[in-house]
Amino acid sequence: MSLSTKMPGLTLKNPVMPASGCFGFGKEYSQFFDLNELGAIIVKAATREARYGNPTPRVAETASGMLNAIGLQNPGVEKIIDEELPFLRQFDTPVIANVAGSTVEEYEHVTKALNRSEDVSALELNISCPNVKEGGVQFGTDPELAKEVTYAVKQASNYPVYVKLSPNVANIIGMAKAVADGGADGISMINTLTGMQINLKQRKPIIANKTGGLSGPAVKPIAIRMIYEVRQALDLPIIGIGGIVTAEDVVEYLLAGANAVAVGTANFQNPLACPEIIQALPDVLNKYGFESVEDAIGKGHEA
């Protein structure tokens, strides 16, 4: 059973990677399992300067999911290149750097800085973080801006660029086409959906930022629908994200048209989520009549 899959800049031994923001820079989870087992690793967002992020509480639990408003806290791209990424060199696992910013210039700056790192195989352009006031969200909801920032980053980058789409839009196909026009090598989807939860006793939103991004199994049907639509409309590789907990979830994403997947919130519930999914994947593929990962990709469209 072959689990391998190929995408621009990425030859993956299996299609499973941890999602950005849910795995830090790998160190903590390397205590639980051998990171060589992963298809790739998508690390936490990098911005030009260090960012402190939003006030706490930053997370709340919901039915089948969670809300977060971390606010892209990170030590800044230079520190990430010098102090975080070299640790991942010891593993035979490609690293995807997640690039964030508030202006096109900041995205370009972070992208160019990452060109000097030897530890990166691809970029994931985060134009979809709902938790920062300036930047992030407009880029992910306005097709013109999305195209512009994709183009700028693509020009600046030595690496293939995957653009991470926001689900907080009415027309996901329009957004996918816009970043394709901007030169994206691939798409990753979805980021979190803006949500809110109110504490009855305190009569106020639980998260200090008031709104947060919803993730976890609650968002999976939305992600599957969006990937299915985008796969039908255009021919770019897709990293599928949202609520993946089991190998069955992964196969569902492959059927919808994803070429690989990223696992986010499930890591918090079970630090062994990724290796356990990878281990179960061959049997699940086999059970549903697939000979390999590549064999399953897009098969949900044939009926």
Place this chain on the structure above:
Amino acid sequence: MITKQLLQIISHVQIAEDTFEVVLQSSLAKELKPGQFVHIALKNHMLRRPVSVAGIDKENNNFTIIFKIFGEGTRELSQFRAGDALDVILPCGSYYPLDDLQLDHALIVGGGIGVPPLYYLAKTLKEKGVKVTSVLGFQNKDQVFYEEKFQLLGDTHIATNDGSYGSQGFVTDIISGLPDAFDYYFSCGPTPMLKAVTNQLEAHNGYISLEERMGCGVGTCYACVVPSKTDPTKSKKICKDGPVFAANEVLLT
């Protein structure tokens, strides 16, 4: 090294109103230090629940946690029984740096569900020959637990908010009446209490342990940060750099 284990519950008893003491069997019990916590998975919840270590039994490879029903997760935890198994990540977080401290007399200040980790601390201090004075605050009489156990370790004072037991008022009221003759204070409880205590004891060296809502519990998600006191644009992670901090290390807001 941090690990995920499936742990058997040896005993599960109620010790005060909505408050439960649970003993768990684990090969890692003896590695759990005062101040550390464990991160517990629950079937009906996406996120784990952090609970402090309240004591260990080295010989028998087990440790104790004490928790109070606060919401749905701790309610689910209250319904387990001896013989059931819990999915636990351990050991988590930092601990009181007892080996590095010159200590003859320690002041322990706990509030409500901040009391359990301090029991393990007080017991460890007593075993090291340190004199322990404890000041414990609870909401009311029905919530008081472990008073006798603390008394066995040293002078113990109880305050309740409504005066239904011990002296009426806050732990800070009791502290103002105590002699100043301790080397370090150690405090755990709700943030408003920690703020009052650290202000009151500003002239002393102290350690506090903090709570914040957690995503991962291991240091990857940045959910649980607290600003650094020396540079408020920088932060510490409560799950990894904490929950124990030197009192002058973090900014309580």
